Structure formats: structure tokens, C-alpha cells
Amino acid sequence: DSKTIKKPDDGYLKTISAKIDELVMELSPTENEIQEKEDLFKKLEKICHELFPGSTLYKFGSMSNGFSLKNADMDLCLVMDDASVLTAVQIVETLGEKLRMENDFKDILMLPRARIPIVKLKSARSNISCDIGYNNVLAVHNTLMLRAYSDIDERLKKVAFLIKYWAKRRKINEPYFGSLSRKVPILPVLQRLPHDFNGENNVQGYNAYFFKDISKLKSVWKGVGRNKQSTGELLFEIFHYFAYDFPVKEGVVSIREGSVLSKEDKNWTVTNNTKTDKYWFCVEDPFEITHNLGRLVDRDTLYDIRGEFMRACKLMNQNASLEDICKEYME
Ligand code: CTP
Ligand code: MG
Known part of the structure; x- marks a missing residue:
């Protein structure tokens, strides 16, 4: 009581x-882990820009909000520019299929019809898990807010x-x-x-x-x-x-x-x-x-x-x- x-x-x-x-x-991520995540982000960003010119890939979640433990996943959000006519399903499937053809990634899973359409993958090199959500813009904003609170x-x-x-x-x-x-x-x-x-x-x-x-x-x-x-x-x-x-x-x-x-x-x-x-x-x-x-x-x-x-x-x-x-x- x-x-x-x-x-x-x-x-x-x-x-x-x-x-x-x-x-x-x-329990904070090591320098090496932070670097591996940055490298993985750069690779994915390049692929997204090639597939969808005018798109932007944002980081969010614990890697950006200041509350990351070791070996946390990497959360990314893909946003198209206004000119895009592709549907969420097309975007997720195009991206997932492209990633499957590259040697850098493994365990690729596509969930094009989820509440937040998403491609899941792992880095073959570092085993880091990554979610790429489509248009999950509010999550980017709540990450910025948590970051501001932690600052x-x-x-x-x-x-x-x-x-x-x-x-x-x-x-x-x-x-x-x-x-x-x-x-x-x-x-x-x-x-x-x-x-x-x-x-x-x-x-x-x-x-x-x-x-x-x-x-x-x-x-x-x-x-x-x-x-x-x-x-x-x-x-x-x-x-x-x-x-x-x-x-x-x-x-x-x-x-x-x-x-x-x-x-x-x-x-x-x-x-x-x-x-x-x-x-x-x-x-x-x-x-x-x-x-x-x-x-x-x-x-x-x-x-x-x-x-x-x-x-x-x-x-x-x-x-x-x-x-x-x-x-x-x-x-
Ligand atoms: N998120 C959200 N609403 C939820 C779940 C998640 O807006 N119901 C957003 C938050 O911005 C969260 C991010 O998605 O930070 C990533 O979710 P998750 O990976 O589960 O949490 P993290 O904060 O990244 O924590 P962890 O270190 O455990 O990955
Ligand atoms: Mg996370």
C-alpha cells in the first residue's frame, strides 16, 4: 500500500x-555504432534519391531524439515531393525490390498496406535493423520535440x-x-x-x-x-x-x-x-x-x-x- x-x-x-x-x-551507443548508422543512412539516402528524384529521407526515433540505447534500431522516413504521383504501395514495393538486389542489405520485408507503409531491412555488415516508413511525418516532428525537451x-x-x-x-x-x-x-x-x-x-x-x-x-x-x-x-x-x-x-x-x-x-x-x-x-x-x-x-x-x-x-x-x-x- x-x-x-x-x-x-x-x-x-x-x-x-x-x-x-x-x-x-x-549503455549508450559506441562511436563505431553511430558511424555504422551514419554510413547505412548515406547508402539508403543515395538509393532513395536515385529511385525517386526529389524525395527526402529523414532520420527520426531514438537515433535522433537523444534517448538511444546500444543496438537500437534505425528509424527513417521517406517523403516524396509534391509532384509525385506514386502510391504508397508502389513506393514501398519499388524500394523493397531495389534493396533486395543489393548485397549490403538482408532480411528485407515490405509492409505496403500497414497504417504506416514500411520497408524493414538489416545491414548485412553491421546487422543494424532499419525501418523505412513512408510519409511518417508526424513521427519526425515528435522526434524533434523530444530532442528539444532533452536539450x-x-x-x-x-x-x-x-x-x-x-x-x-x-x-x-x-x-x-x-x-x-x-x-x-x-x-x-x-x-x-x-x-x-x-x-x-x-x-x-x-x-x-x-x-x-x-x-x-x-x-x-x-x-x-x-x-x-x-x-x-x-x-x-x-x-x-x-x-x-x-x-x-x-x-x-x-x-x-x-x-x-x-x-x-x-x-x-x-x-x-x-x-x-x-x-x-x-x-x-x-x-x-x-x-x-x-x-x-x-x-x-x-x-x-x-x-x-x-x-x-x-x-x-x-x-x-x-x-x-x-x-x-x-x-
Ligand atoms: N512513434 C510514434 N508513435 C508510436 C510509435 C513510434 O510516433 N506509437 C515514433 C516516435 O517518433 C519514435 C519513433 O517512431 O521515436 C521510432 O519508434 P521506436 O523505434 O519504437 O522507438 P525509439 O524512440 O526509436 O526507441 P528505440 O531506441 O527503442 O528504437
Ligand atoms: Mg527506434
Whole structure:
């Protein structure tokens, strides 16, 4: 029960914070991996330009947002210029077939009719996995926004990194970036900060505006530098929040608002109380606000996920090591 959980003492939190720094160093991609990814990107970019003159290949996902662990996949987005008359299916199939004729790539898989049409491949040399999505423009924007957040305060990068690692190790894979808003906030809500134009950035029908010029953040947000919590303390608070405080039955995590919205207001209620309901755990996509990022979490997995947050919280309460908190889960 949450009342028996106390905040761990400062000495312990300091140790954990130092350990987080170590783990981030240890688990970040090596120079060599970064170079291999850059080389792979260059090769793919050349092929895309040859096949589709006027197209652009963008990087997004963890390789660009600052939260990459070692051996993460590479996420790319192919966008055609306005003159293109090709359909998504044609583009994905043309690209996939071309890649199959080259020796540099293996395990090529085409999913031309998926929500985001995609070509999957691996580098034959380095074994790096890569997804090339077609027209996944909103994902490029949410990557830029995460990058901007991580440029504001490096504690976000460290804590997000640790949560990602922990979630992978504990096998509750969906990463959580949300809800670092608190009494003394560590981050502003970039989608709500003032703008010098009308604040719209229409991308595929959604407003993808966020405040981008972090070097000017001080002039629009008074919170810069005010929060002094250690990463260990922030980690504990996140575990505690999702274990005991987040109103999972009624609430929706909203990155856009930096707060919790109501399921009812969004018409995102669990109706049948069945495993297949889409709204057991709700996280609003920051731009595509009709999209629930938590849709794949069902009643049973939600129970497991909250159990993991409680376990982490209790272990920190017993001054457990980061190794034990992130100890690999075995059936
Ligand atoms: N993305 C999204 N909506 C989702 C899933 C993914 O917008 N429901 C976008 C995000 O920009 C995300 C990117 O697609 O960063 C790549 O997804 P994924 O590879 O799953 O996550 P990464 O952030 O790259 O993390 P990892 O290091 O685990 O690959
Ligand atoms: Mg990725």
C-alpha cells in the first residue's frame, strides 16, 4: 500500500544518481555504432534519391531524439515531393525490390498496406535493423520535440534512458516519457509556450506546433534551472506516480497539456470490460490527439505493468541497487 512507501533518504538517492550516470555511459551507443548508422543512412539516402528524384529521407526515433540505447534500431522516413504521383504501395514495393538486389542489405520485408507503409531491412555488415516508413511525418516532428525537451535539461535524457532500459529489462517494453510535470517543474510544456505566429503547424491535418528555439527558452519560461532534484529522486517519483498516483481508470496522460485529461471527455472509456478494450491505459499522442499510444495495453498487461512500477518503488524504498531494480525478468 502506498502509505507504507516513504521517500528514500538523500544518501541513497545520491548513490542511485551516480549509478544512473554510469549506466547511461555504459549503455549508450559506441562511436563505431553511430558511424555504422551514419554510413547505412548515406547508402539508403543515395538509393532513395536515385529511385525517386526529389524525395527526402529523414532520420527520426531514438537515433535522433537523444534517448538511444546500444543496438537500437534505425528509424527513417521517406517523403516524396509534391509532384509525385506514386502510391504508397508502389513506393514501398519499388524500394523493397531495389534493396533486395543489393548485397549490403538482408532480411528485407515490405509492409505496403500497414497504417504506416514500411520497408524493414538489416545491414548485412553491421546487422543494424532499419525501418523505412513512408510519409511518417508526424513521427519526425515528435522526434524533434523530444530532442528539444532533452536539450533543455539533461536529467530528462538520463531518467528517460533509465526508464527505457528498466522497461526493456522488466519486459514491459512500451517506453514512458510522460509526466515529468511537478510542483517545481523540470520541463515546460513546449506545445503550450508562446509563439510569434499563430501557433499552428499543420502536418497531415494535425497541429504539430511546439516551441523549438531552446536557446530562447529563458525568455518565455521562468522555470529554467529552478528544479534541483537528482535523477535518482526523479526516478523514484516516476515509479511512485505510475504505481500509486496516476488515476489509470479515469485519466489520460497528455504530453500536449502536460497534465492528465479525462477518458470521458475524450470518449476513451472502457466499455465492455473485456481484454480487447482499447482504453485500459491511455496516453495521448502529442500531435495525433485522436490516437491512443497505450491501445495495445489490455487488462492483464496493465496489471503486470503497474506491478512492475510497484516493485521498483518498493525496491528503492529498501535502498536496493540499480542492478536489482533492473534485474532481468525470468518466467
Ligand atoms: N512513434 C510514434 N508513435 C508510436 C510509435 C513510434 O510516433 N506509437 C515514433 C516516435 O517518433 C519514435 C519513433 O517512431 O521515436 C521510432 O519508434 P521506436 O523505434 O519504437 O522507438 P525509439 O524512440 O526509436 O526507441 P528505440 O531506441 O527503442 O528504437
Ligand atoms: Mg527506434
